[in-house]
Amino acid sequence: MKKEASTEERVWAVLSHISALALGMGLFLPIIGWSEQRRKSNYASFQCLQALGYQSLGYTIWLLTILIVVIIVSIGSVASLVNADISEESIMGLVFAHMALMFGLIGVYFVLPVVAAIACALGRDFRYPLLGNRLARYLGYESFQGGDEHGWLIEDHEDRWVTSMGHFSVIIALWGMVPPLAAWILQGKRSPFLKFQSIQTLVFQASTILLYIIAGCVYMFGFFALLITTGFGQAVSFEEPGGMIGFVILLVSSLIAIVIVLIVPLFHIVGQWAGYRVLKGDNYRYPIVGRLVEKQLVKNAISVEEKPV
Numbered sequence: 001m002k003k004e005a006s007t008e009e010r011v012w013a014v015l016s017h018i019s020a021l022a023l024g025m026g027l028f029l030p031i032i033g034w035s036e037q038r039r040k041s042n043y044a045s046f047q048c049l050q051a052l053g054y055q056s057l058g059y060t061i062w063l064l065t066i067l068i069v070v071i072i073v074s075i076g077s078v079a080s081l082v083n084a085d086i087s088e089e090s091i092m093g094l095v096f097a098h099m100a101l102m103f104g105l106i107g108v109y110f111v112l113p114v115v116a117a118i119a120c121a122l123g124r125d126f127r128y129p130l131l132g133n134r135l136a137r138y139l140g141y142e143s144f145q146g147g148d149e150h151g152w153l154i155e156d157h158e159d160r161w162v163t164s165m166g167h168f169s170v171i172i173a174l175w176g177m178v179p180p181l182a183a184w185i186l187q188g189k190r191s192p193f194l195k196f197q198s199i200q201t202l203v204f205q206a207s208t209i210l211l212y213i214i215a216g217c218v219y220m221f222g223f224f225a226l227l228i229t230t231g232f233g234q235a236v237s238f239e240e241p242g243g244m245i246g247f248v249i250l251l252v253s254s255l256i257a258i259v260i261v262l263i264v265p266l267f268h269i270v271g272q273w274a275g276y277r278v279l280k281g282d283n284y285r286y287p288i289v290g291r292l293v294e295k296q297l298v299k300n301a302i303s304v305e306e307k308p309v
Contacts, residue, residue, distance in 0.1 A: 005043050005123040012037055013047035013120035020055045020113035024175035027055055028182045031162065035186040038158065045153055046141045047120055049161055053135060054113065054128055056165040056179065059172060060272065062109050069101065135161070159187070163197035164278040170205050170271030173212075177205045197278065200293040204274075204286050208267045215260040222253025 005013070012033035019026025030052035037044035112128060119126040127133055139161070140154040162183050169176035180198035188195035229246030270286065277284040285291060
């Protein structure tokens with residue numbers, strides 16, 4: 001007879017899976033559930049870690065898939081319009097087709113966590129396609145046999161999975177900082193590796209968000225410069241020296257803002273690479289950021305040791 005999951009185990013598993021419907025805002029629930037259940041229940045721990053993987057790694061794959069599909073469909077639509085007579089009906093048809101495609105892809109992402117939540121509510125050992133079985137092998141997870149658990153999940157692999165999902169979450173603006181922050185707060189004292197990886201991930205993701213803020217500030221500077229040089233509430237005239245100067249400032253600031261925004265995907269790629277390296281067993285350090293965080297942690301550790309008891 002297989003051991004049945006308790007109500008507490010089911011609740012944590014259901015909450016972890018269903019939090020995917022929040023599109024990044026619920027990333028803290030799987031980590032809280034894993035931290036709470038990691039040495040109480042293999043079933044709940046595995047389901048929480050699996051849900052975390054679906055919301056971070058799975059979200060990344062899903063987002064890239066949408067981007068590729070939309071680009072292909074858009075190119076095909078433009079080609080069909082060029083080779084045929086453009087009518088209002090054909091344009092509206094393409095718009096509705098694109099909307100249906102987008103909602104369909106969003107629905108695909110939502111269906112799996114709902115099915116997972118229902119299965120876990122019934123006490124089933126749910127596995128996401130492609131992800132579940134691989135993660136089970138990686139963590140050393142085994143189904144309950146004979147009513148007993150065969151030890152616990154592999155601790156090092158648990159920590160690596162959690163930290164790598166924090167790296168992968170860099171593509172989720174702002175809410176991607178939730179996994180490393182929650183992991184640091186809940187498990188940082190237990191695992192120096194998890195603490196270091198979580199802190200450097202937070203700093204790296206904060207740097208990515210800062211780039212967006214800087215780009216917005218640069219653009220707004222050019223916009224306000226145009227208003228100031230032309231006069232608030234007045235029409236822009238390029239025949240006036242002030243209007244031309246303001247336009248040039250706006251143009252330059254816009255180009256700088258665009259360049260900054262185009263750099264952000266490079267940060268996303270580095271974050272994905274960091275997640276992959278951690279899963280492969282490396283203690284990955286981000287360029288510059290990793291070294292700075294490591295030095296600060298070592299400095300803090302030394303200062304604590306030097307304090308008189």
